[in-house]
Every structure is written in structure tokens, then in C-alpha cells.
Amino acid sequence: MSSSVPLTSATAPGVPVRGADLLARDRRTGDLLRFAWHGPESYAAPERIGAGFGVDTVPVLGAGQGISGITLWYAGASGLPVGVPGRPFFDAASCLTEPPGSGFGVIVATPDGTLLTQRPGATTIEDRPAVPGAPGVTVATVPRGTVLVGAxxxxxxRRHDIVVQGPDGRLAVLERSGGAGQWYRFTAELPGLRGIRLVDTSGDGLAGCAGVVPDGTLVVYPHSGVFWPQDPDTVLLSPVALAGGWHDLDILQ
Structure with a gap:
């Protein structure tokens, strides 16, 4: 059922927003796919927007969406993140400006226009301007085995938070409200969820968690619209199945 009332931001009432498109990589073919957001927990059929990005060719890949379109980020041989500006089609054979490297385990483009990076096995997370060659500043120290999920x-x-997944599979969020920030740990697990990323699938400006369950179904735990520090688990609603056939797909953003 359609409505004439536009979705508005949960943190800035009256300001229209839209959910994020899903960007994914097919590990089997190396294709990049875009699933356009159509409404709360609803996406269009995939559009092929890139080729040649197999995990053997470009091991670490991230993506961001802004007013200038999609920007890809990968770990370069120089040991720094390398950006590939938006274009109608991303062809790895022609758009990579330097050979890929393995200096990062995770690269996340934040809604604030910066990059969060974590080196393989590192216990620190760095924030850096989304400018090639920009140095990183440590913004969080995490237990060994903890992996950056997203922002x-x-x-x-008013600021975008950092979410990580611990070695026990549970999530924690760093509220970046000022100073060193405050960590909140979720007691609930997201069982069997692979490739967890933060995605606003509802269109309210708040990020839920999306990932792939063992049978290849893409599911999302939408944001509930509230966050209670005394009970962080209430921030996520029950999972919603978005699509099947995601056995070989990884969410980039």
C-alpha cells in the first residue's frame, strides 16, 4: 500500500530521508551489484554495476554512497586505502589506480564522509578522511579477534556510531557522542549471520544489521527506533527476510 506521507528522519523529524541502496559483490563472478531501495525493507532487482572484483583480485573492498554517486575503496599495495570515484560502470581492469594489497582487513565508508579501517588482526580501529593517502587516527581499541562491522x-x-563483532559473535556499539565515547555490548547473538553490515533498510536514518544466514537468505534486523543504554538489545527488531540466493554475495555497504 502506498502513502502520500514521505518517510522522515527519526533524529530530525520532518526531514525526508530514504533508505540506503544495497551494494554487493558476487564472490563467484567478481561482479558488483546494486539493489535500489524501494521502501522499508524492499529492494529492486539487482543492477550489475561492475566486473572483475573477485576476492582473489581485490581481497578487501568497501563502498560508500553520496551525492556524487558510489565510491569504491580497496586496500592498495602502498598500504593505504585507494578510492575509485563514481562512474556508470566499474571495470576493475581499467579503474584500479594501483595494484591491490592486503594492508587492511576491513574498509568502511561512513555516512559522515570518512573512512574507518582495521588492519588484519589489529586491536585498533582508525578513522581517516576519505582522501587518498590521508593518515588514520585511532578512534577505538578492541579485544583481539574483534572485527569492524560498520558505521x-x-x-x-547526532553522530554515526561504530559497531564491531566480537570473537563470540556478539555485537557492540561505540556511541561517538564526544570524548572517547561509550561502548554498549549486546547480549543477544545474531546466529549464523555471515558478512554483517549496518544498513538503513527502513528509511528513517537509523541503521539496522543485515547479513546472510546459512541457507543463503539475506536478512535484516531493522532498527526499532529507540536506543536504551540500560538495555541495548531493544535496538534491533526481529529479523526480516529480504531475498534468497545470497550464497555467493557479500554486502559491501
Whole structure:
């Protein structure tokens, strides 16, 4: 059912927003796919927007969406993140400006226009301007085995938070409201969820968690619209199945 009332931001009432498109990589073919957002927990059929990005060719890949379109980020041989500006089609054979490297385990483009990076096995997460060659600043120290998941508005504040997944599979969110920030750990697990990323699938400006379950179904745990520091688990609603056939697909953003 359609409505004439536009979705508005949960943190800035009256300001129209839209959910994020899903960007994914097919590990089997190396294709990049875009699933356009159509409404709360609803996406269009995939559009092929790139080729040649197999995990053996470009091991670490991230993507960001802004007013200038999609920008890809990968780990370069120089040991720094390398950006590939938006274009109608991303062909790895012609658009990579330097050979890929293995200096990063995760690269996340944040909604604030910066990059979060984590080196393989590192216990620190760095924030850096989304400018090639820019140095990183440590913004979080995490236990060994903890992996950066993404950045998004989870705690309903004015800044986008950092979310990580611990070695026990559980998530924690760093509220970046000022100073060193405050960590909140989720007690609930997201069982069997592969490739977890933060995605605003509802269109309210708040980030839920999306990933792939063992049977290849893409599911999302939408944001509930509230965040209670005394009970962080209430921030996520029950999972919603978005699509099947995601056995070989990884969410980039």
C-alpha cells in the first residue's frame, strides 16, 4: 500500500530521508551489484554495476554512497586505502589506480564522509578522511579477534556510531557522542549471520544489521527506533527476510 506521507528522519523529524541502496559483490563472478531501495525493507532487482572484483583480485573492498554517486575503496599495495570515484560502470581492469594489497582487513565508508579501517588482526580501529593517502587516527581499541562491522546511527544521536563483532559473535556499539565515547555490548547473538553490515533498510536514518544466514537468505534486523543504554538489545527488531540466493554475495555497504 502506498502513502502520500514521505518517510522522515527519526533524529530530525520532518526531514525526508530514504533508505540506503544495497551494494554487493558476487564472490563467484567478481561482479558488483546494486539493489535500489524501494521502501522499508524492499529492494529492486539487482543492477550489475561492475566486473572483475573477485576476492582473489581485490581481497578487501568497501563502498560508500553520496551525492556524487558510489565510491569504491580497496586496500592498495602502498598500504593505504585507494578510492575509485563514481562512474556508470566499474571495470576493475581499467579503474584500479594501483595494484591491490592486503594492508587492511576491513574498509568502511561512513555516512559522515570518512573512512574507518582495521588492519588484519589489529586491536585498533582508525578513522581517516576519505582522501587518498590521508593518515588514520585511532578512534577505538578492541579485544583481539574483534572485527569492524560498520558505521551508522544506532544510538539515535547526532553522530554515526561504530559497531564491531566480537570473537563470540556478539555485537557492540561505540556511541561517538564526544570524548572517547561509550561502548554498549549486546547480549543477544545474531546466529549464523555471515558478512554483517549496518544498513538503513527502513528509511528513517537509523541503521539496522543485515547479513546472510546459512541457507543463503539475506536478512535484516531493522532498527526499532529507540536506543536504551540500560538495555541495548531493544535496538534491533526481529529479523526480516529480504531475498534468497545470497550464497555467493557479500554486502559491501
Amino acid at each position: 551508522g546511527n544506532v544510538t539515535t544521536g
